[in-house]
Amino acid sequence: MMNRREFLCSASMVVAGMSLPVVLRAKQPGPQHRLPTRRVPSTGEELPIVGFGNSQAFRNGDIDVTHALLQVLMDFGGRFIDTGGQSQFTLGEVMQEKQIRNQLFLGTNIDPVDEQAGLQYVEQSQDVQGKKPLDLLQLRRPSDLNKEWRAMRKWKEAGMTRFLGVAISRKQYYEPLIALMKTGTIDFVQVNYSMLEPESAERLLPLAQDQGIAVITNRPFINGQYFSLVKGKALPAWAADFDCESWAQFSLKYILAHPAVTCAITETANPKHAVDNLSAGLGRLPDERTRQRMLRVMQSM
Numbered sequence: 001m002m003n004r005r006e007f008l009c010s011a012s013m014v015v016a017g018m019s020l021p022v023v024l025r026a027k028q029p030g031p032q033h034r035l036p037t038r039r040v041p042s043t044g045e046e047l048p049i050v051g052f053g054n055s056q057a058f059r060n061g062d063i064d065v066t067h068a069l070l071q072v073l074m075d076f077g078g079r080f081i082d083t084g085g086q087s088q089f090t091l092g093e094v095m096q097e098k099q100i101r102n103q104l105f106l107g108t109n110i111d112p113v114d115e116q117a118g119l120q121y122v123e124q125s126q127d128v129q130g131k132k133p134l135d136l137l138q139l140r141r142p143s144d145l146n147k148e149w150r151a152m153r154k155w156k157e158a159g160m161t162r163f164l165g166v167a168i169s170r171k172q173y174y175e176p177l178i179a180l181m182k183t184g185t186i187d188f189v190q191v192n193y194s195m196l197e198p199e200s201a202e203r204l205l206p207l208a209q210d211q212g213i214a215v216i217t218n219r220p221f222i223n224g225q226y227f228s229l230v231k232g233k234a235l236p237a238w239a240a241d242f243d244c245e246s247w248a249q250f251s252l253k254y255i256l257a258h259p260a261v262t263c264a265i266t267e268t269a270n271p272k273h274a275v276d277n278l279s280a281g282l283g284r285l286p287d288e289r290t291r292q293r294m295l296r297v298m299q300s301m
């Protein structure tokens with residue numbers, strides 16, 4: 001059986017050299033290459049610890065790349081995908097072709113709209129995804145959170161979604177979200193968290209732990225800016241002590257080592273990058289002392 005390094009090398013080599021869907025279908029990773037899982041506190045359902053953001057490939061309707069990306073996700077035993085709007089059509093089509101709908105866990109974003117338009121959107125999402133109920137409905141960029149949350153709760157009570165959440169990435173939303181988190185009505189929060197955007201660790205993440213709320217983290221690479229910062233810099237040799245082989249994994253392993261985090265999502269339209277990112281969930285994670293050392297590395301850049 002291949003070891004972790006051999007598996008990762010072979011996965012990235014085939015992705016680089018050959019027709020993606022064919023090669024990725026042929027790859028058979030062993031159980032040691034499956035992502036570990038963490039519990040969703042409100043029900044005990046297990047979620048693999050790395051997932052996908054709303055990839056440009058999904059948004060652009062790129063069926064071939066979406067096939068390749070979902071195959072990589074399946075090979076790692078991954079489940080979570082953040083979606084919404086047009087990208088649901090691409091995912092719906094590929095999930096249907098690959099017969100993997102029930103294996104995936106979709107976080108469906110909904111923007112603030114009036115209740116009637118919201119209901120139509122939820123029903124359309126169910127049809128497009130072929131998921132009734134939806135897995136997780138996430139209110140994005142709330143404008144009148146209490147009012148919008150009342151509608152969200154009605155849809156959950158009507159059995160239209162299994163879980164409810166709020167998905168944000170800006171500090172202006174932290175305070176209203178913190179107030180909502182104290183009401184005991186929210187299953188998931190999705191929030192930005194990384195070495196370069198650590199603010200949610202001050203109050204929001206500890207509160208999620210106290211209240212038993214699952215945490216999805218977004219913007220691990222600040223939409224790519226992180227890579228401009230580390231470009232041309234050598235990965236510290238001691239990163240190998242926690243099985244870290246790339247700068248992408250350096251960010252993701254820092255995030256995953258936070259005890260409140262259920263699943264870290266990354267956006268990519270490149271299956272090679274997807275292998276790199278999902279691999280961050282395998283092997284060891286840094287301890288708190290090492291995390292402080294990692295922060296010092298980032299601060300020195």
Ligand SMILES: NC(=O)c1ccc[n+]([C@@H]2O[C@H](COP(=O)([O-])OP(=O)(O)OC[C@H]3O[C@@H](n4cnc5c(N)ncnc54)[C@H](OP(=O)(O)O)[C@@H]3O)[C@@H](O)[C@H]2O)c1
Pocket residue numbers: 052053054055082083140141167168169170190217218219220221222223224227248265266267268269270272273274276277
């Ligand atoms: N609800 C909200 O308010 C909100 C806000 C922001 C984000 N989000 C969610 O969070 C997801 C991720 O956040 P984000 O959009 O800020 O993206 P991100 O994951 O922080 O960064 C994506 C960028 O990094 C590049 N990249 C990814 N993996 C790489 C790797 N291994 N090596 C080199 N480059 C790599 C990607 O390019 P390639 O495509 O070339 O790999 C892309 O340019 C989004 O897709 C979305 O689902 C939600």
